[in-house]
Amino acid sequence: MRIERLFNILLYLLNHQKVTAAQLSEVFQVSKRTIYRDIDTLSSSGVPLFTVLGVNGGIQLMENYRLNRFTFSEAEKNILIQSLNTQHTLIETDKATELVYKINLLQEGEQTSAFQVNFTEATLHRGSIERDVQNKLSAIQTAMSVGEKIQINYIAGDGTTTKRIVQPLELLLKDGSWYLSAYCELRKSQRLFKLTRIRSFEHLPLKNDYLSKDDLMVETPNLTTIELQFEKNQLGKLYDYFLEKEMSLCDTCINVRFKYDSRKNILPFLLMFGSNVKVIAPIALKNSYQDEVKKMNES
Missing domain, CATH: 2.30.30 (SH3 type barrels.)
Incomplete structure (x- = not known):
């Protein structure tokens, strides 16, 4: 119990500039004498604590100890830069660029990256469409x-x-x-x-009717089991969409069984396979798929 309290006192000091023994006594529900003993224990363990006397006095950590605990390593800085560059590639923001510049200034020695990931073609859009989408992304982020x-x-x-x-x-x-x-x-x-x-x-102008996430109705998925049958020449494509455990290979076909949210329209996905897929279950989906194929053949 005491070890846990010592650790929590250290965390409390890391997050507060200066605290009194009375404050710590109230937070941790022990006497001030116990707090002073705990401070002595931390000091003897190498934690650089010191006490400031007077009206505005209190217990605090040496500033360099506080900074060392909250300074990023070079590897951590590289990870932050890579993450920000990725965000800037996907969503162009001046804030990300500015933050990358600031972190680069903090790096020591030659700047290295453990890996590079390119997201320049993450979407299906042509360049002109992508620029329009980026403008919308920026405006929505602002909102x-x-x-x-x-x-x-x-x-x-x-x-x-x-x-x-x-x-x-x-x-x-x-x-x-x-x-x-x-x-x-x-x-x-x-x-x-x-x-x-x-x-x-x-x-729209700011109002007081902005809902918090707790106020929003969270819709839970309505999962249903779907069974499909594909031609064997679709195997490579199927690995893009299904897990191996969801697929069963036969001599002449591939059977797929998986869960899907019935509130979402899966027909466009199925039509992508053309005549290489058959819907086995559920019956309602099978009928809807056949109706859609019939409409396409008649048009």
Whole structure:
């Protein structure tokens, strides 16, 4: 028990410039005499503590000890720089560039990197589309940082256009495209919006109705089991989407069984395989897939 208290006292001192024995006594629910004994124990263990007398006095750590505990190593600085460079590649921000510059100034000796990761082609967009998406990413980040809602004109996959007021929650890079996860006031629930389909938006004045994450309704996935059958020549492609344990290889085909959120539309994914896939279960999905294929053949 005492060892735990000694450790917690040290953490408390690291996070506070100066504290009195009375404060420590109240925080740790022991007498001031016990606190003084603990301080003596820490000092004899090599922790550079000293006591300042007087009205504004107290117990504190030597400043260089505090700095040493919170200074990043060269390897840690490199990791931070690589992470910031990655963020800047995906989402162009002046803040990331400025922070990389500041960390570089703190590096000692020759700057080295353990590894490099290139995300310059992380999306499926052409260059001109990517620049438009980057502008939207920057504007949405600004709204999120100050707690603003935005009003968007959104075009769904079927061409339907709606005007919505949304509260941005997070940005997602998914399947080669950027999405905005936001609380939609029109649908009264959390929704995903593809950034390329947000045709216009405007920042709305700050109000007091901005919902916290605790206030938002968190939708739990409604998982259902899907069974598919593929031609054997699709094996390489299947490893892009399924785990080995979800696949069963037969002499003439590949059977796949996996869980999927039934609230999401899986038909576009299935149509990507053309005639190389058959839906086995559930029956409702099998019928929907056959209807979609029939429409395509008739068009």
